[in-house]
Structure formats: C-alpha cells, structure tokens
Amino acid sequence: MIQSNLFQYNEATDWKTVGDGVQRQVFGYDDKVMLVKVKFEKGGCGVLHNHAHSQVSYVESGVFEMTIDGTKKIIRKGDGYYIPPYSVHGCVCLEAGMLIDAFGPCRWEFVDHDHQRYTL
Amino acid sequence: MIQSNLFQYNEATDWKTVGDGVQRQVFGYDDKVMLVKVKFEKGGCGVLHNHAHSQVSYVESGVFEMTIDGTKKIIRKGDGYYIPPYSVHGCVCLEAGMLIDAFGPCRWEFVDHDHQRYTL
Numbered sequence: 001m002i003q004s005n006l007f008q009y010n011e012a013t014d015w016k017t018v019g020d021g022v023q024r025q026v027f028g029y030d031d032k033v034m035l036v037k038v039k040f041e042k043g044g045c046g047v048l049h050n051h052a053h054s055q056v057s058y059v060e061s062g063v064f065e066m067t068i069d070g071t072k073k074i075i076r077k078g079d080g081y082y083i084p085p086y087s088v089h090g091c092v093c094l095e096a097g098m099l100i101d102a103f104g105p106c107r108w109e110f111v112d113h114d115h116q117r118y119t120l
Numbered sequence: 121m122i123q124s125n126l127f128q129y130n131e132a133t134d135w136k137t138v139g140d141g142v143q144r145q146v147f148g149y150d151d152k153v154m155l156v157k158v159k160f161e162k163g164g165c166g167v168l169h170n171h172a173h174s175q176v177s178y179v180e181s182g183v184f185e186m187t188i189d190g191t192k193k194i195i196r197k198g199d200g201y202y203i204p205p206y207s208v209h210g211c212v213c214l215e216a217g218m219l220i221d222a223f224g225p226c227r228w229e230f231v232d233h234d235h236q237r238y239t240l
Contacts, residue, residue, distance in 0.1 A: 003204060004176075006188050010198030028176035028202030033153060033224030035176035035200060056124075056148035056155035058220050060180055068126050078130030080155060082148030084123060100178050102222030104153030 002111075003030040019044065021093070026110050034106040040064070040093035048090035053103040055083035062097010066090075122231075123150040140164065141213070146230050154226040160184070160213035168210035173223040175203035182217010186210075 008027040015023040021044030027035040038046070040062060048067065058080045066075050068089045075081065077097065083089050091099075128147040135143040141164030147155040158166070160182060168187065178200045186195050188209045195201065197217065203209050211219075 004202045006191065006202055006204075007186075007193050007195065008200040008202070009195075027178065027200040030174050030202070030204065032174040032205075033176050033222055035178060035202075035222055037178070037200075054150050054152040056153050056222060058147065058155060058157070058178075058180070060178070060220075066127075071126065073127050075127065075129075080128040080147040080157075082124045082126055082128070082150070082155075084126075084150065085152075100180075100220050102153055102155055102176060102224075104222075104224035 001030055004028045015039070019046070022046065024110070029106045029111065031106055032104060034103045034110065036101045036103070036107075036110060038099045038101055040091075040097060040099070042093055042096045044093040046089075046091040048088050050086045050088045051107070052085050053105060053107055054085055055089075056102050057081050057083070058100040060098040060100050062093060063095040064097070064099070065092045065094055121150055124148045135159070139166070142166065144230070149226045149231065151226055152224060154223045154230065156221045156223070156227075156230060158219045158221055160211075160217060160219070162213055162216045164213040166209075166211040168208050170206050170208045171227070172205050173225060173227055174205055175209075176222050177201050177203070178220040180218040180220050182213060183215040184217070184219070185212045185214055 013025045018024045021041035023039045025037040133145045138144045141161035143159045145157040
C-alpha cells in the first residue's frame with residue numbers, strides 16, 4: 001500500500017498554490033483516507049465543484065461562507081462540515097484562515113508523482 | 121446511508137469526556153470517513169491502542185508527545201501524523217490543545233444511538 005510518512009511537519013511541508021489566495025499542504029494519507037490543509041487569504045475562493053469522495057472538514061481559523069448543495073452558511077473557527085459524495089460545494093473566505101479537509105477514499109490526484117513513501 | 125448533518129457548529133455540539141483531561145466532539149461522518157475533535161488538558165493521555173481504521177490527524181493547538189509503532193516524536197500546532205491500520209499509537213499532552221482526527225472508514229462506535237441523520 002502507498003502511504004505518507006507517519007509524521008508531517010508544517011515547516012517541512014511544501015505549500016502548493018491551488019487558486020488565487022489559496023494554498024494547500026498534503027498531509028497524511030493512504031488508500032482509505034487523506035488529510036489536507038487549505039490556507040485562504042481573505043477573498044480566496046474554493047470554486048463550486050464535486051467529487052466522488054466523501055469529505056469532512058474543520059475550520060482551523062478564519063471565517064468562511066460555505067455552500068453545500070445550494071445551502072449557504074457562515075462558519076467560523078471550531079465549526080465543521082460534511083460533503084456527501086458528488087454534492088456540489090464551494091466557499092468564499094470572509095476572514096483569512098485555514099480549512100482542514102479529510103477525504104475518504106484518498107484523493108490521489110493531490111499526491112505528487114515523487115510523493116514520500118512509508119518510512120519511520 | 122447514515123450520515124451526519126451537513127454543518128457542525130462548535131457551540132451546538134456536545135463534548136464527551138473520554139479520559140482524564142480528554143474530551144471529544146464528533147463532527148461529520150458517513151460510512152467512508154469521520155472527523156473528530158479531541159481536546160486535551162496538559163497531562164491528558166491518549167492511552168496506547170490500535171484499530172483497523174486508517175487515521176490522519178492534525179494538531180490544531182498545543183504540544184503533544186506522540187507514539188506510533190514505538191516511535192516517539194514531539195508535534196506542535198500545524199503538524200500532523202498518519203496511523204496505519206492496527207498500528208499501536210498514543211499520546212501525552214505537553215501543552216493544552218486539540219487534535220483533529222479523521223478516520224477511514226467511520227468509527228461507528230463514536231456515534232450515539234440517537235445520532236443526527238442527514239438533514240439540510
């Protein structure tokens with residue numbers, strides 16, 4: 001099984017720009033689950049999209065307007081949300097912050113070809 | 121499929137005491153994935169244990185000594201880790217904080233019998 005390292009360190013992990021004012025760090029993963037940090041500047045958008053993966057997320061900091069299946073809510077540090085498979089979702093960042101996204105199964109398209117394999 | 125609500129709010133979600141100085145909020149879930157917040161007082165422990173579920177976690181705040189498969193590391197806000205299925209793991213909280221744990225598949229034993237079902 002292809003897996004991430006056991007430990008991920010903020011200072012040692014690259015940020016990839018994935019949109020205007022939006023950056024991503026890929027953290028732990030295997031075939032079943034993946035954790036991703038997504039950092040937003042104020043005004044940064046996650047454009048409406050959908051995927052087969054189930055998603056559960058946590059607002060680590062900031063304030064976001066989140067849309068899921070046409071329902072818009074304002075969510076803040078400490079809140080979270082669930083995206084059912086194929087549900088159309090997106091967000092606008094109202095105050096700079098970070099979302100912690102977990103996907104099941106893994107979103108392999110986020111893993112670089114030279115990804116790290118399992119090492120202690 | 122049994123699912124959580126689409127949105128979870130910190131202020132509206134019960135904390136369950138799951139150990140000495142350790143409390144848990146269950147956030148989003150379906151059969152594929154689950155997100156859980158685990159809040160630790162300084163000195164709180166996650167005792168060594170293992171499970172079939174893959175786990176990916178994020179340190180939302182605080183400092184922890186984390187043990188995975190006999191390897192101990194100090195991790196802080198912004199860091200993360202990956203627990204392969206059946207790997208023995210546990211932690212000691214060195215400075216009060218919170219871990220964000222995601223599991224694939226869902227840990228149904230964390231869901232109360234009167235859990236919330238999918239509603240908009």
